[in-house]
Amino acid sequence: MEQRTYKTKQEVLIRGQEAIGKTLGEIDKTGRIATGKGAVGTVIEESWFGYKPNSKPAPDFEEAGVELKVTPYRRTPRGIQAKERLVCDMLNYEEEYGKTFETSAFWTKCACMLLMSYEHKDGVPKVDFTIDKAVLFQFPDEDLEVIRNDWKILMDKIKAGQAHLISEGDTMYLAACPKGRNSQDTRSQPFSPIPAMKRAYSLKSSYMTQILRRYIFGDEPCEKIIKDPALLRSGTFEERFEEMLRPYIGKSCTELKAQFGITSTAKNINELLLAAMLGLKGRLASTDEFQKASIVPKTIAIEPNGTIKESMSFPVMNFCAMMNETWEESTLYNLLAPTKFLFIIFQKTEDGECYFQRIKFWNIPADDLEEVHRVWQRTVDTLREGVHIWKDSRGRNCNNLPKASESRVAHVRPHGIDSTDTAPLPTGGSMTKQCFWLNNSYVRSQIEN
Known part of the structure; x- marks a missing residue:
């Protein structure tokens, strides 16, 4: 397919939606599907959108300002589950710490994404997987505030000479996942002589699961702990969470049960009490923030x-x-x-x-x-x-x-x-x-x- 330029987001979306219902075997014109890990995204890039994969810092459709991401999911008894994290762009320890969030490699690439999804079925050949959705995705305000803080956590570790101590669990939605062959595949870092594992920006699989459910398959949103996103502009999610619980520190379970009218003797009574302290109607583990992170x-x-x-x-x-x-x-x-x-x-x-x-x-x-x-x-x-x-x-x-x-x-x-x-x-x-x-x-x- 000839190299093609897409100038607007709408052009990218329309072309993406034209692939819905087609199998990867039908789309693949180069035999790329058989080349292994990462082949699916390359097939969509080359054979459907007509451009050659590259490692440029700009989004895939540069004039339209859209990055292409193809994401697999599974259907499970618990509903749609993202099959894997969404890898965004490499984390360059030597350069990223000097940027702002708006000029970071992550945001430059992924501020707006065309998400194309397909169901992964064990035992089914890749050529038979079918593209079933294509949507333009931009981060909602409440998620963006959390992601900004996640990015800051990563940059603070680099500036402290602790890039080698970065872990995916440090952050909530935006993580730095291993991207080398193994833990010995390392890179230099600017403020320490200790080599750090090669890593890439990624959106956690838990976050992608909620994106798939809410924005691609149209599920109802989960109950939120922080109702007003503006609260996250002057403090992290963890800080706001602790503030909400501060009035209850030092109270006994007996006092708390009486205060909230809870008579349950369930094994998870302490989690029920915490949900009551936060003013939640449902389970703490089922909230929007806990599910995404x-x-x-x-x-x-x-x-x-x-x-x-x-x-x-x-x-x-x-x-x-x-x-x-x-x-x-x-x-x-x-x-x-x-x-x-x-x-x-x-x-x-x-x-x-x-x-x-x-x-x-x-x-x-x-x-x-x-x-x-x-x-x-x-x-x-x-x-x-x-x-x-x-x-x-x-x-x-x-x-x-x-x-x-x-x-x-x-x-x-x-x-x-x-x-x-x-x-x-x-x-x-x-x-x-x-x-x-x-x-x-x-x-x-x-x-x-």
Whole structure:
């Protein structure tokens, strides 16, 4: 197809919508679809819009001011889910910190995007995937204020000589995702001699899920915590969130239940109380901001002696699937690295009462994430070599997967219903279902910090 110029946003949109209903096989005129990762976007660029992919800092349709992004999704029991994060543009540590948000590589490229979507179906050849939507997308005001702050967080880390400590969980919607072959694929940074992992600006998959649901498939918007976007111009989301809760610090659960007329004895009573403090009608985890930022609320009860009983668990592992994962693409990495947690902290007293102490937004620091990587790698190596299982003197099953005593951060232990709740091993046989845990002592240290 000949090189074509699109001068207006409307021209770009009309051409994009003409692809709706066509399969990638029908669109592909060069055989590019078979070239591997990233091929789908290239097929749309070359064979449909008629321009050659390039690495220019300007948006794809420069005269129209529109960037093309092709995004896959899955249909799940929980609804539409973005298949992956949306990678925007490389993060150049040596240059970006000297720019404003408006002149940044991210905003220059992605202020206005043509989003074209298709449903990814496992086992279906790429050539049979069908373009089903094409919309022009510009960030709503409330999201833009959060994204501006996300960008500032990244620039502040670069200026502090901490580009090597950047993590996807540092920010809410706009993240800096790994973009190298592995963690050893690094770049220089301007304010430290320590090399930093190669990264790119990206919109988190949780954010893209909500964009797909709301702006492409027309779902009703989720309940918002911050109702007025103007409030985010003079403070971050986290600061505004903490302000809303400040009047309730120090109150007991009994007082709070009486104040809000809550009689529930549900296990998640503390999360219900927090939702009431914020004036929410629904669940905290279902709010617009928590859904977009993939914020996970976790209630933590501090015992009278200052300890925390429970470690923090993650979903049950798929032993066999782990054999085909790399760390940066592993289930555990994608559960932990991009996620921001909200610790809802209550203090227990000797008489059994609980008092709302405070909240803390937390994401795992880069150094600690690397320690989890080590625990994950030892787990994979053990599964590959064959897990050793034996019974101790009390008749309990034991194994040689990583224990809490081996790492200050994480360990592996059972998470099945009982000893008969098992999963197959890659070397044959089966064992009790296991999961990764963050050590309770580690969680306590992070709360103290």
